[in-house]
Amino acid sequence: KQEVTQIPAALSVPEGENLVLNCSFTDSAIYNLQWFRQDPGKGLTSLLLIQSSQREQTSGRLNASLDKSSGRSTLYIAASQPGDSATYLCAVRHQDSNYQLIWGAGTKLIIKP
Amino acid sequence: NAGVTQTPKFQVLKTGQSMTLQCAQDMNHEYMSWYRQDPGMGLRLIHYSVGAGITDQGEVPNGYNVSRSTTEDFPLRLLSAAPSQTSVYFCASSPRQGLGGANVLTFGAGSRLTVL
Numbered sequence: 737k738q739e740v741t742q743i744p745a746a747l748s749v750p751e752g753e754n755l756v757l758n759c760s761f762t763d764s765a766i767y768n769l770q771w772f773r774q775d776p777g778k779g780l781t782s783l784l785l786i787q788s789s790q791r792e793q794t795s796g797r798l799n800a801s802l803d804k805s806s807g808r809s810t811l812y813i814a815a816s817q818p819g820d821s822a823t824y825l826c827a828v829r830h831q832d833s834n835y836q837l838i839w840g841a842g843t844k845l846i847i848k849p
Numbered sequence: 850n851a852g853v854t855q856t857p858k859f860q861v862l863k864t865g866q867s868m869t870l871q872c873a874q875d876m877n878h879e880y881m882s883w884y885r886q887d888p889g890m891g892l893r894l895i896h897y898s899v900g901a902g903i904t905d906q907g908e909v910p911n912g913y914n915v916s917r918s919t920t921e922d923f924p925l926r927l928l929s930a931a932p933s934q935t936s937v938y939f940c941a942s943s944p945r946q947g948l949g950g951a952n953v954l955t956f957g958a959g960s961r962l963t964v965l
Contacts, residue, residue: 780956782954840891841889
């Protein structure tokens with residue numbers, strides 16, 4: 737059974753730092769992996785999607801990498817800003833699953849001004 | 850604005866009561882789904898639908914019913930609420946994709962349900 741883990745559960749860093757959020761999964765037979773952002777009282781917003789054949793995706797200050805063989809993905813945030821404060825979740829779509837995503841519990845990120 | 854609309858945003862129920870969480874999308878998405886989010890856990894899929902008249906169970910379907918009579922609407926019914934159903938519920942939709950497709954989901958803002 738696919739399991740997705742995100743460590744740490746919470747992270748607090750000063751503004752301006754570059755940081756890395758981690759996501760690990762137990763079964764490498766995935767179609768894709770997605771990173772989402774969740775703001776309090778709001779829904780989730782998709783940030784980046786990496787197909788199983790890709791190694792990384794970039795959007796602005798965000799860069800997500802995927803290493804299927806080791807079951808890991810990282811989300812790199814450059815030059816962090818207080819507006820980046822949110823909970824970041826990763827989710828994988830397994831090859832045997834039609835549409836179902838398996839989610840990590842998220843990393844709550846606080847950027848201190 | 851186009852998107853996914855969930856109502857109500859907050860609801861308090863007593864054990865045994867029934868209610869329906871509403872979800873509507875105006876993007877003509879074929880795929881719609883319901884998730885629940887509990888503290889310290891990832892989102893878990895309750896039910897999903899790949900088109901009008903078609904529904905299927907997700908990971909945690911017990912205690913919930915769904916129907917999909919139109920493309921736009923996908924209500925979630927709690928038949929007899931239990932304290933274990935206290936959670937935040939999210940509705941999400943996407944265009945239908947084949948296996949391996951990039952099913953980027955659009956989420957509603959969530960419905961916080963408390964069962965006493």
